[in-house]
Amino acid sequence: MEKTIITDKFNRPLRDLRISVIDRCNFRCQYCMPADQFGPDFEFLPRSALLTYEEIERLGKIFVQLGVKKIRLTGGEPLLRRDLPILIEKLAAIEGLSDIGLTTNGVLLPKLAAKLKEAGLKRVNISLDSLEDELFGKINGRGIGTGPVLEGIQAAKDAGLGVKLNMVVKKGLNDQDIIPMAKFCKEKGLELRYIEYMDVGSTNGWKMDDVVTKKEIYEMLKAEFELEPVDPAYFGEVAKHYRYKGTDVNVGFITSVSESFCSSCTRARLSANGQIFTCLFNGNGHDLRNFMRNGASDEQLFGRIAEIWNGRNDRYSDERTAETNKNRKKIEMSYIGG
Numbered sequence: 001m002e003k004t005i006i007t008d009k010f011n012r013p014l015r016d017l018r019i020s021v022i023d024r025c026n027f028r029c030q031y032c033m034p035a036d037q038f039g040p041d042f043e044f045l046p047r048s049a050l051l052t053y054e055e056i057e058r059l060g061k062i063f064v065q066l067g068v069k070k071i072r073l074t075g076g077e078p079l080l081r082r083d084l085p086i087l088i089e090k091l092a093a094i095e096g097l098s099d100i101g102l103t104t105n106g107v108l109l110p111k112l113a114a115k116l117k118e119a120g121l122k123r124v125n126i127s128l129d130s131l132e133d134e135l136f137g138k139i140n141g142r143g144i145g146t147g148p149v150l151e152g153i154q155a156a157k158d159a160g161l162g163v164k165l166n167m168v169v170k171k172g173l174n175d176q177d178i179i180p181m182a183k184f185c186k187e188k189g190l191e192l193r194y195i196e197y198m199d200v201g202s203t204n205g206w207k208m209d210d211v212v213t214k215k216e217i218y219e220m221l222k223a224e225f226e227l228e229p230v231d232p233a234y235f236g237e238v239a240k241h242y243r244y245k246g247t248d249v250n251v252g253f254i255t256s257v258s259e260s261f262c263s264s265c266t267r268a269r270l271s272a273n274g275q276i277f278t279c280l281f282n283g284n285g286h287d288l289r290n291f292m293r294n295g296a297s298d299e300q301l302f303g304r305i306a307e308i309w310n311g312r313n314d315r316y317s318d319e320r321t322a323e324t325n326k327n328r329k330k331i332e333m334s335y336i337g338g
């Protein structure tokens with residue numbers, strides 16, 4: 001397939017696409033979709049507002065023509081979207097796309113892992129913030145213990161999917177789990193990525209003081225394990241990696257707060273209702289769904305996406321201070337896709 005390389009205002013190419021397939025979730029993680037804000041009366045997107053699988057496939061092909069190599073499906077909880085393996089199959093057939101991943105809380109993996117793998121999925125990132133049932137239930141806002149997630153991890157491994165774990169660390173909430181999670185993952189041969197708690201959206205009450213930085217976590221790990229740095233695998237890789245010496249097990253950090261990586265950010269995000277966002281922290285989406293439903297041709301969609309990317313000048317995390325979080329219109333992670 002003929003590819004056109006487009007760049008933004010800071011010369012960053014378009015390489016990755018995150019697609020949120022649904023804004024609903026079966027968890028109410030307090031740092032993402034707090035239960036008091038996303039209660040029983042919360043109005044999620046109606047089904048008709050969501051992009052269909054055919055629409056996602058069509059946009060996926062155009063994004064790939066514009067340079068995208070990797071697509072990650074997310075949400076909300078992507079496994080709540082009905083017949084997700086059908087979408088994976090469609091995306092896996094796109095020529096020129098080298099990788100498809102999925103971020104999930106893992107609870108539905110025992111049911112779906114084998115079908116997802118069969119459809120062409122390669123990797124899953126599973127979120128797990130604590131190994132303590134009670135604390136985990138408190139964090140996920142649903143009282144769900146670790147059992148269903150651990151079963152999901154096992155199901156993904158059994159199905160032959162690559163598995164990484166994500167742990168968001170929030171000060172005073174789950175920092176005591178940093179070392180137990182490292183030990184657990186090292187023993188199981190799983191890569192764990194510590195994610196700095198971010199100021200996404202406006203419902204989680206984020207404060208800079210709640211962030212446990214990579215440096216703090218790294219110091220804790222160094223007191224327990226021998227670590228060696230691992231070179232980035234490619235330009236724009238988000239996580240910074242280390243390896244436990246004498247093993248082939250890596251541990252990573254997503255340092256969006258303490259060591260921002262805007263200068264190498266090559267990621268666009270497509271919300272479940274078909275808006276493109278050029279940054280996780282930019283609340284202004286650009287609609288593609290209505291444009292498409294009103295009859296735009298592939299050439300017109302191509303031109304529109306190129307125009308949006310060419311105009312991109314986001315570098316929020318580079319500029320973040322305790323103050324930038326205030327008075328800024330931001331979008332919830334459950335909507336834009338984490």
Ligand code: SAM
Nearest residue numbers: 031032075076077103104105127166197198338
């Ligand atoms: N439901 C799926 C899951 O649990 O992984 C996918 C969506 S979730 C929004 C994607 C990732 O974003 C998860 O790893 C989650 O922990 C992370 N996340 C959500 N809110 C965050 C925040 N405020 N700061 C850092 N990471 C966050």
